[in-house]
Amino acid sequence: MWSQVQIPKTMKAIQASLKTGGLDVLELNEIPVPSPKANEVLIKVQWTGTNYIDTYIRSGLYPRPMPFTLGGGLVGTIASLPSSPPLSTGSLPALELGQTVLSNAAGAFAEYAVAPAHQVAALPKDVDPKDGVHMTIPxxxxxxxxxxxxxxxxxxxxxxxxxxxxxxxxxxxxxxxxxxxxxxxxxxxxxxxxxxxxxxxxxxxxxxxxxxxxxxxxxxxxxxxxxxxxxxxxxxxxxxxxxxxxxxxxxxxxxxxxxxxxxxxxxxxxxxxxxxxxxxLNVFIEEPEDFARYAGLIFDAVKAGGLKFSIHKVYPFTAEGVAQSQTDITSRGTTGKLLIKVAE
Ligand SMILES: NC(=O)c1ccc[n+]([C@@H]2O[C@H](COP(=O)([O-])OP(=O)(O)OC[C@H]3O[C@@H](n4cnc5c(N)ncnc54)[C@H](OP(=O)(O)O)[C@@H]3O)[C@@H](O)[C@H]2O)c1
Structure with missing residues (x-):
């Protein structure tokens, strides 16, 4: 039983579908919108970003079952969430449909992504969604x-x-x-x-x-x-x-x-x-209390002025845009975060 806003059947996603390897394995594909499991939320992605780990996954250093959608860490709005039983979100406030949230979810280079409910947090009201991406994996x-x-x-x-x-x-x-x-x-x-x-x-x-x-x-x-x-x-x-x-x-x-x-x-x-x-990272945020603790520490540090964010560049949500961001991060030419805008 799901409460949800209108969700299309298919979506765009940046994937490696046949093999891992060089930048040429990156493709923009039209694939089904993922179906959340009982403890997961579906998020409509607005902002995501390139992390160095994406290059290990694309190259095959960190193997993944094929095909896979690239990317990790996003800011977006909740498109669906389980209505029953109540979500376990550790000590974080309960999640709401349409709320702007952040998550370290994998498969973030897509219009929609799923994440365990206990690893999703509401973006604090005064934080810019772009800054929210820095507040995920990094x-x-x-x-x-x-x-x-x-x-x-x-x-x-x-x-x-x-x-x-x-x-x-x-x-x-x-x-x-x-x-x-x-x-x-x-x-x-x-x-x-x-x-x-x-x-x-x-x-x-x-x-x-x-x-x-x-x-x-x-x-x-x-x-x-x-x-x-x-x-x-x-x-x-x-x-x-x-x-x-x-x-x-x-x-x-x-x-x-x-x-x-x-x-x-x-x-x-x-x-x-x-x-x-x-x-x-995944081992440190497996348990709801751990994710909630780290989210809380990050929100507190931002509020106290102890964390400010620097954007290297915003890249388009295309296979070429992702390839360029991976070229830039591996060539040591970047500082701060490489962002990708997926939707308004
Ligand atoms: N274990 C975890 O939980 C976890 C989570 C997130 C990220 N990470 C790791 O954290 C590191 C930083 O990730 P990031 O996304 O923030 O990347 P990043 O630091 O923005 O980029 C990598 C930096 O590594 C330095 N570097 C040194 N030798 C290099 C070489 N031969 N080729 C390329 N870069 C080289 C470069 O800085 P200089 O030019 O100044 O040397 C480069 O800018 C990565 O190793 C990533 O895999 C680990």
């Missing part, structure tokens, strides 16, 4: 990193890799918001300015020599190194992390922009008693 990721992967405490020194990226700019702000100090690494002076504007105390260029950067990080931290590294770059920065982490510090490797981190022996961790974790 903000949820930055928030679980600073709260759970390594919980930032006052006075900590934290190294943020790719500090001017979509997640990176939010990490800089959240580490500062919770009282930490940020050392960022980026590839250009322009990105360094963006990271500083987001609160980074020191920003080092990856074009400088690794030994100079290591020496500088040790100098800044009084010879001890950083309490934690949040690293979405992966392979290229992996070894350097061990030189700048302090004893009993945490290396959090949460992405593979330069390639996946290679296999290593646990003995590598012994000299400094380093903790390594390799988290992924």
């Amino acid at each position: 903000a949820f990721t930055a928030m679980y990193l600073v709260k759970e992967s390594y919980e930032v405490t006052k006075g900590d020194w934290i190294l943020v890799r790719a500090a001017a990226g979509g997640v990176g700019l939010l990490l800089c702000q959240l580490v500062k918001h919770y009282g930490g100090n940020v050392i960022g690494t980026v590839s250009t002076e322009a990105k360094a300015s963006e990271a500083k504007a987001a609160g980074a105390d020191h920003v080092l260029l990856t074009t400088s020599s690794s030994s100079d950067n290591v020496a500088e990080i040790l100098r800044i931290t009084g010879g001890k190194g950083v309490q934690a590294v949040y690293d979405g770059v992966g392979k290229d920065t992996w070894e350097e992390n061990f030189e700048v982490i302090r004893k009993k510090g945490s290396i959090v490797t949460y992405g593979n922009a330069s390639g996946a981190v290679p296999a290593f022996e646990p003995l590598k961790l012994m000299a400094k008693c380093v903790k390594v974790s390799r988290p992924t």
Whole structure:
């Protein structure tokens, strides 16, 4: 039994239908509007955006059953929701038909997407829907990193890799918001300015020599190194992390922009008693209370002025638009968020 507004039978979606691989696998297809399961809502998508993970999924690094619709994270309006039994939305307010909401839903490059009801939150009234896209995967990721992967405490020194990226700019702000100090690494002076504007105390260029950067990080931290590294770059920065982490510090490797981190022996961790974790967002928001907690923390940080958002560019909702956004994010030419407008 569903209460709903008028919903078409088919919709446009950006998919890979036959194989994974290069940008040429992206297609704009007309497919059936998905049917929500008993605990799911159907959302009419307005805004979504490109995340680096889309390129791992498109290339096949993170396999998905074929065919699949690309994209993750959206802002839109609720088109249908189950009327009975009552929705479980953790401690968040109940959802309403037509309400503007945000979700980390997969399959977001489409006119409609489904999401578990307990992973959908009403967009706060004073937040622009475009900003709401930053508050999906990038903000949820930055928030679980600073709260759970390594919980930032006052006075900590934290190294943020790719500090001017979509997640990176939010990490800089959240580490500062919770009282930490940020050392960022980026590839250009322009990105360094963006990271500083987001609160980074020191920003080092990856074009400088690794030994100079290591020496500088040790100098800044009084010879001890950083309490934690949040690293979405992966392979290229992996070894350097061990030189700048302090004893009993945490290396959090949460992405593979330069390639996946290679296999290593646990003995590598012994000299400094380093903790390594390799988290992924879905595990942190599986339970209704967890999604609600993180949504609440993000809304509070935005309200307190601790999170501001930077848009790289708005791309059209076409296979070419998505391909261009993936070219731009993988060529290291972007800062902040790459948005895609699906509908008014
Ligand atoms: N585990 C999770 O839960 C989770 C969730 C969301 C995102 N992520 C990961 O977080 C990372 C950031 O995602 P994002 O969407 O915000 O992307 P992004 O940071 O906006 O873009 C990636 C950045 O990585 C840096 N980079 C370093 N070496 C690179 C290389 N060889 N090729 C391409 N880029 C390189 C670039 O910054 P510089 O030019 O400044 O080096 C680039 O701008 C990604 O690894 C993504 O997979 C993980």
